[in-house]
Amino acid sequence: MKNPFLPEKIKILEVIPETSIDYTYVLALDKEVKPGQFFQLSVPGAGEAPISVSDFEDGKLCVTIRKVGRLTNALFALGPGDFLFARGPYGNGFDYRDFAGADLKVIAGGTGLAPVKKLIKTFAGSDSVSSLEVLLGFKTPEDILYGDEVRAWVQSGVATLTVDKADDNWEGNRGLITGYLKNLDLSDRARCKCIVVGPPIMIKFVTAELLLLKVAEDNIWVSLERKMSCGIGKCGHCKIGDAYVCLEGPVFKFSEARRLLD
Amino acid sequence: MGYQLSREQFDSFLARLQEEYRVFGPAVDVDGGALADTDRITYKEVRCLGDLELNRKSYFSPKEIFYPVRETLFRFCQGDTTEPQIDGKKTAIFLRPCDINGIDRLDAIFLKNGPLEDFYYKRRRDKVRFFLIECTTGFDSCFCVSMNANRTELFDVALRFGDEILADVKSPEFEPYFAGLAQKPFEVRFIEKNSKEVRLPGVADITPDLFEHELWKEYSARCIACGRCNTSCITCSCFTMQDVSLGAENQMGERRRIWAGCHVNGFADIAGGHGYRQQKGDRMRFKTMHKIYDYYLRFGKHQCVGCGRCDDVCPQYISFAGCINKVSDVAAER
Numbered sequence: 001m002k003n004p005f006l007p008e009k010i011k012i013l014e015v016i017p018e019t020s021i022d023y024t025y026v027l028a029l030d031k032e033v034k035p036g037q038f039f040q041l042s043v044p045g046a047g048e049a050p051i052s053v054s055d056f057e058d059g060k061l062c063v064t065i066r067k068v069g070r071l072t073n074a075l076f077a078l079g080p081g082d083f084l085f086a087r088g089p090y091g092n093g094f095d096y097r098d099f100a101g102a103d104l105k106v107i108a109g110g111t112g113l114a115p116v117k118k119l120i121k122t123f124a125g126s127d128s129v130s131s132l133e134v135l136l137g138f139k140t141p142e143d144i145l146y147g148d149e150v151r152a153w154v155q156s157g158v159a160t161l162t163v164d165k166a167d168d169n170w171e172g173n174r175g176l177i178t179g180y181l182k183n184l185d186l187s188d189r190a191r192c193k194c195i196v197v198g199p200p201i202m203i204k205f206v207t208a209e210l211l212l213l214k215v216a217e218d219n220i221w222v223s224l225e226r227k228m229s230c231g232i233g234k235c236g237h238c239k240i241g242d243a244y245v246c247l248e249g250p251v252f253k254f255s256e257a258r259r260l261l262d
Numbered sequence: 263m264g265y266q267l268s269r270e271q272f273d274s275f276l277a278r279l280q281e282e283y284r285v286f287g288p289a290v291d292v293d294g295g296a297l298a299d300t301d302r303i304t305y306k307e308v309r310c311l312g313d314l315e316l317n318r319k320s321y322f323s324p325k326e327i328f329y330p331v332r333e334t335l336f337r338f339c340q341g342d343t344t345e346p347q348i349d350g351k352k353t354a355i356f357l358r359p360c361d362i363n364g365i366d367r368l369d370a371i372f373l374k375n376g377p378l379e380d381f382y383y384k385r386r387r388d389k390v391r392f393f394l395i396e397c398t399t400g401f402d403s404c405f406c407v408s409m410n411a412n413r414t415e416l417f418d419v420a421l422r423f424g425d426e427i428l429a430d431v432k433s434p435e436f437e438p439y440f441a442g443l444a445q446k447p448f449e450v451r452f453i454e455k456n457s458k459e460v461r462l463p464g465v466a467d468i469t470p471d472l473f474e475h476e477l478w479k480e481y482s483a484r485c486i487a488c489g490r491c492n493t494s495c496i497t498c499s500c501f502t503m504q505d506v507s508l509g510a511e512n513q514m515g516e517r518r519r520i521w522a523g524c525h526v527n528g529f530a531d532i533a534g535g536h537g538y539r540q541q542k543g544d545r546m547r548f549k550t551m552h553k554i555y556d557y558y559l560r561f562g563k564h565q566c567v568g569c570g571r572c573d574d575v576c577p578q579y580i581s582f583a584g585c586i587n588k589v590s591d592v593a594a595e596r
Binding site: 049083225227229246259 | 335371376377380383502503504515532538539
């Protein structure tokens with residue numbers, strides 16, 4: 001019998017600093033993955049945690065990690081050529097077919113950009129969606145992830161970028177992401193589909209605002225975050241109502257997610 | 263096939279059983295209670311009939327026999343992982359119908375929830391055999407009848423203990439042990455009425471406003487998040503991963519899992535200092551809804567089996583049975 005808890009040893013190919021506390025790790029991991037799925041990453045002796053996939057292609061897989069705890073501190077001590085351990089992918093991820101032909105709006109706050117980065121890249125260069133608008137919010141200019149790609153999306157008109165706070169050197173948008181929702185082109189309500197990813201408080205207020213703007217509950221997707229220990233429906237940490245975020249999620253339609261009371 | 267055994271015959275049966283099985287049952291842990299000069303009834307290896315405590319209720323459930331409080335999943339050394347082997351002997355457990363039903367609830371989580379089976383649970387669970395202790399009176403805090411968990415067919419051998427011992431041997435695996443003993447037809451009986459009864463709310467009567475109801479606030483004031491209700495529960499299955507480092511140089515260490523409880527601080531924490539259910543009343547609501555509502559939505563039966571241990575062990579005298587009745591009352595009012 002196969003033991004799903006046994007991780008694979010994975011080589012780190014490259015480490016890309018994004019901010020002072022967020023690094024992207026490029027891993028030699030060749031698996032069939034969907035954006036929105038996650039891996040259980042670990043460093044022996046330091047622990048294991050669920051981490052979203054931020055990008056993948058050609059046998060390489062990227063994860064963006066914030067240094068916030070025991071495991072991530074241990075990860076930050078590793079560099080190219082070192083190994084970490086991984087098992088997965090877990091979770092449902094985003095299904096591209098849900099968005100075919102849609103006016104897609106991706107609204108991401110902070111590290112919430114990681115699980116939708118690959119999806120944005122895919123749809124920005126494809127005509128499988130009718131249109132794509134991206135709204136990105138970060139706390140400060142120093143917190144912006146994937147700087148080069150984000151700037152390219154902004155310059156090409158795909159993305160609007162705002163920061164909550166900035167000093168006088170910042171020439172871009174300021175203010176909370178919710179303030180920019182009204183700028184989205186929501187004219188074709190039937191074709192409009194929204195993906196909302198970010199901290200719990202951001203998801204709460206953005207979805208509330210979208211509903212006020214008459215976007216249907218069935219046309220909003222959210223990705224929920226829980227600290228699951230197993231990823232396979234056993235440990236109980238990610239259960240909300242009758243759903244397990246690791247099995248039925250982390251991506252839920254809002255009509256489903258609002259039913260899940262924590 | 264039914265058999266009748268004298269107490270001496272039962273002891274020699276147990277002796278032979280132990281050649282192939284580790285045998286567990288409710289037993290007295292002398293001076294093991296929380297207070298001085300008090301015993302604790304718990305599941306231990308038993309050697310003879312005299313070791314079995316059949317008149318007092320166990321504080322802990324039998325789940326730790328095959329789902330250890332902490333279990334090493336594998337060891338790391340220089341990038342390799344090694345899984346520990348387990349004892350090759352099979353396990354026989356003397357237990358009551360509520361606990362057999364409780365183990366059925368654990369099986370659903372570990373073996374049927376999601377596409378993958380839990381390797382560590384399964385390899386121990388496959389070795390377990392059930393020796394049902396007939397239970398027709400229960401104890402003061404039991405409400406198994408209300409939870410429809412008073413009966414079970416999932417036993418290998420059922421036993422009635424008295425001056426003589428009657429056995430219904432259902433599993434052919436155990437027939438050889440009884441060969442040559444006096445045959446006597448015996449059909450196990452089950453309790454039909456507990457002294458404590460709970461009124462379950464209808465699944466359709468659980469509505470979102472119930473999650474916000476003020477009835478949960480009382481538990482914020484009373485619960486101290488000790489998690490005794492979780493650890494004594496036969497159906498609580500949650501765990502947390504834990505790494506132990508034995509040396510950074512060779513990356514030596516082990517990964518374990520340890521029991522976790524939804525009442526205990528930190529259970530619903532996520533990265534970056536966020537966390538859910540900070541109020542203890544919210545944890546009581548989360549547990550209650552799992553035991554009598556959302557588990558049912560997933561698996562078609564209630565998770566709680568009414569063993570009543572959570573009520574026995576709570577240092578704050580919180581009654582889960584009482585809580586279920588409160589939920590029913592509130593649901594019925596609307």
